[in-house]
Amino acid sequence: MLNSSEEKTVQDTWALISPDLKKNGVGVFLRFFTDYPIYQKSFRSFANVPFDDLPQNKRFQAHAFTVMNAIDGMVNNLDDPEMLDEMLLRTGINHGKRKLTGEAFEEFQLSFMGYLESTLKEKWSPETKSAWELVVTLIIQKIKEGLQAD
Numbered sequence: 001m002l003n004s005s006e007e008k009t010v011q012d013t014w015a016l017i018s019p020d021l022k023k024n025g026v027g028v029f030l031r032f033f034t035d036y037p038i039y040q041k042s043f044r045s046f047a048n049v050p051f052d053d054l055p056q057n058k059r060f061q062a063h064a065f066t067v068m069n070a071i072d073g074m075v076n077n078l079d080d081p082e083m084l085d086e087m088l089l090r091t092g093i094n095h096g097k098r099k100l101t102g103e104a105f106e107e108f109q110l111s112f113m114g115y116l117e118s119t120l121k122e123k124w125s126p127e128t129k130s131a132w133e134l135v136v137t138l139i140i141q142k143i144k145e146g147l148q149a150d
């Protein structure tokens with residue numbers, strides 16, 4: 001798990017993102033679909049919405065907000081790894097039913113990290129980067145275990 005200074009780094013920087021989960025969620029998913037356009041097709045409710053219309057699309061916004069809320073729950077529960085594991089396994093199982101692969105989550109991790117870097121700007125130090133790398137890798141690893149379960 002994370003040591004206390006890594007945990008604090010993650011929570012302090014998340015405090016700059018979490019006040020606007022809708023805007024930042026839209027930003028993360030626009031980046032994800034720019035980096036890997038194929039994944040927009042996984043979302044039945046907005047698979048065929050033109051890219052430029054996505055930021056205004058209520059289904060897209062709602063989904064982005066839902067995912068960010070889940071990540072918010074994870075960041076706020078780093079001190080309860082057992083509960084966190086349950087959340088992550090459940091997320092993995094739910095996504096496994098949609099036939100999503102571990103690769104999709106690894107690519108999501110890259111886009112998510114890229115979004116944090118471009119948003120946090122000068123707050124994105126080597127320490128911030130490695131603390132986030134650790135927490136997101138742990139999250140994705142657990143989700144991947146869930147993908148294979150069930």
Ligand code: HEM
Pocket residue numbers: 039042043044045063066067070071091094095098100104105108139
């Ligand atoms: C840490 C990363 C992620 C988290 C926390 C997350 C969380 C969620 C949550 C909470 C939901 C809605 C509840 C549910 O049905 O399970 C959802 C739905 C969904 N997620 Fe994810 N997700 C993540 C990454 C991804 C990735 C990488 C993909 C790949 C394309 C993806 C594809 C989907 C799809 C297709 C749905 C269904 C959307 C719908 O019903 O319209 N998710 N996700």
